[in-house]
Amino acid sequence: MATYVYLSLIPEALVASMLAPDDFGLYYAIGSAKRSRGQALFFSVDRDKLDPKEFPLEKIDAECVPHPDGSPKLSVYLSIYRVLERVPRDALVALHLATDDGRVLTLKPEAFEPDGEKRAHLYQEFCPVTPRVVSRLHPGEFAEFITDTAKSVHIPRLVYAELTLGNLKNNADHPDIDNLPYPNIGHLRDCLRELAFGPEKATKTVLRQMTQEVLYRTIRNGFFVADADGITSFPLPSRDALEREHLAWWRSAQSTFGH
């Protein structure tokens, strides 16, 4: 049986498992029996690129072995604290998005290319911190801004996604915000206004932390992993591709209640 190493973002942990990504997503989302459920985001990690001094990699071969009855070992936790910053960006070979009933969509890394559209951005950070912020910076600039070691406030490495702002992206007062499922839209508008009328401000926090699951339908473009050396993009397939090629995941993603 093959052994896999995953970097989970909710909660942050490095885990070895004998389950392939789809099965691991299912297990992580709903448990080994149907008693719990919850969204899961995790990366497949190339173990050869991990630093053995940072993680007890020997535990993988020693402990991640089949049970006496032949069933696969579900999980062996290798680390649970400040994990992301110790996993090299190029070791993250795929991002897996598990819905709360365990359907898994796998995203492959690509080089980031800004789309060139001038607009306000809404970012949801997933790891290691989880605020939601609005910003005038595009994902690449935001990555530089947040990982700039010259600043007193910075993060060594960050996983985040851009969320759709709909009609608010260019007009904080636009009346048509029908399909935006965010709580307290009034506060979001205030934050966007502050950004628009205060050119000195690059970002503004909307929510201090993520309290509920993110609706995948609100993800715009995809996910990003950024550090001081650059940014890797994990783009979400187009709506048509999701409907056509990943229907089971997409239907499940839409049935989630979130924020």
Added chain:
Amino acid sequence: MPAWFWLVPVASIAALGAAYGFFRAMMKESEGTETMARIAAHVRAGAIAYLKQQYKVVGTVLVSLTLVFCVLAYVLHMQNPWVPFAFLTGGLFSGLAGFIGMRTATYASARTANAARDSLNHGLRVAFRSGAVMGLTVVGLGLLDIAIWFLVLTRFYGTDDAHQVVVITTTMLTFGMGAAVQSLFARVGGGIFTKAADVGADLVGKIEAGIPEDDPRNPATIADNVGDNVGDVAGMGADLYESYVGVILASAALGAAAYASHGADVQLKAVIAPMVIGALGTILSVVGVFFVRTGEKATQKQLLGSLARGVNGAALLIGVLSIFVMWAMGLDNMWGLWLALLVGLLTGITIGQAAEYFTSQGYAPTKRIADASKTGPATVIIGGVGEGMMSVAIPVLAVVTGTGLAYFFGSHFEFSVGTMSMGLYGIGMAAVGMLSTLGITLATDAYGPIADNAGGNAEMSGLPPEVRERTDALDSLGNTTAATGKGFAIGSAALTGIALLASYLEEVKIGISHVLERGDAYTFPDGFSIASNAMDQLEGLNLMDMMTHYEVVLINPKVIIGMFLGAMLAFVFSGITMKAVGRAAGQMVDEVRRQFREMPGIMSGTEDPDYARCVSISTRAAQREMMVPSILAIAAPVLVGLIFGVPGVLGLLAGAAVAGFSLSMFMANAGGAWDNAKKYIEEGHHGGKGSESHKAAVIGDTVGDPFKDTSGPGLNILVKLMSMEAIVVAGVTVAVHLV
């Protein structure tokens, strides 16, 4: 027998022949992929299993009641000897109509989904013509039943004596009770089944396990789809069969009474006029079905136009061609009766449009409920209840206006005792006008669940997005057109309720005649007495005389008590059925939870859920839970009659009709509005899917489910069943009552 009568069996055979042709054509279509066929087979097996169980229970009830009627007819001589058989055939034909419709629908869903892979038009054709199978089967069997019994009874009694014609028509009304019993069980049982499965599937599947609607991993999803068939197709088929024959027979009975003094020939023509109009409407319905077609690249608007062309074309033609029927019948006041018929058609359209306005997400009331979701589930519930209550106004105003105008046109434009029976015949004609093209309006009703199931099948089978968009378009179209069909059904129930009050009094006269035949005199509550040899005196009593002698006035406590009891029954019946759904859904929730707990392979897709067990739970729950409301409906007119006599029963029927009609409209519209408010949000308003508003709207929709699919439709049947039953047991009420 007037030559026009033969149009009735001809139309019946034409309708049944066309239904068979459409069925064969549908069966020639492919069911699509293996997965599509497998899902359809699961649904079909579940639906058949349910119906078998239901027919066992209903069969037992029908046979038991037949035995009771045999005792009343042959041992105690309180009833016409034909009643037990007429009752039984009504029940059998009603069940058969529902069974054929449901069987067709379960074969049609996968075929519709597969046809939608080809084009929207192909999908529409398969779904609509499959719906037409039920529409035409209902009217075909209804006309067949009417034609056979009319021929048998006229052969037995003859048509020379005006009194005998009245006896024939009121006897035929009793097979309406058989149909009503069948339809009550079908509607209430089907409604409990479908909502238990729906609520169970949603609560655990969607809310707890987070799996989408129609996900094959949900153990209750097949039961949910089965429920759509047994509730919305089989239940509706049995229900409308009963409405259709009830309307025609009640009008025929009113015609017999109204024209009793015009000579046997004219009286007979007045009796067969509603049958002939029904037959003509049926032939036009068959023609109308062929009008429903579009180009291969039709838009949603063109599809709607196509369906409207079929339905409205048939209605327009019946409006025009019924002039010739009236003329051929040679009835005096033919223009008045024709206008009454037109009033019926317009009343039905008004009720349908009002329902559409109050329940469609395109209009303000549903948008207001969706808007209320921004402040949580409580305001959604308050909004839905409020809008539902407001929605009662237009249908009630339409019915009272329609009733008044139809009476006015039927009674030679005057309100007087002398023309009352003519006015009531006008009301009967209005009801016949509404349901004359039932063949095609019911096709649009039955087409809805077929398109809905096709959508579910397409989702579960993972068909490409353009196919699902097409099945969604067909489903949405079905929801729009069904509103008009429901308007006709509800409106006709209200008008029939009024017509049946008059028929009840005619049956009471027949009951009194049985007393006189036994050699006893009969004394009315006001002291007026008829000697055993004064049959002519009895036959000379008009409706107002009967009301006077029975002291049917508002200050008579027997009437008031009856009215209160009738209104109370409407609420208690609704309460019992709502609670039944809650209990049955609870059992379903437990079962779905158990399966998820004990069969972890379900979620990973390595293990199939036990669909059959969920179907079986819903089936058992439906059978058990429908007994109390059904017994209540069957027992109430008998008990009230035994205690308070004829005035009490008239009060009961009036109270139940007034409260039941209003409550039924309220529940159906509130439930529909909640459902569509949720859909409106899912279309991307107020935060769209997954938002807090969506959560609130889902709660509203769950509350509304038993409103619109169990209690609301059941109330109409409750009212009609009680009227029919009062007529059947009128002889007993006349002979035995406490006060």
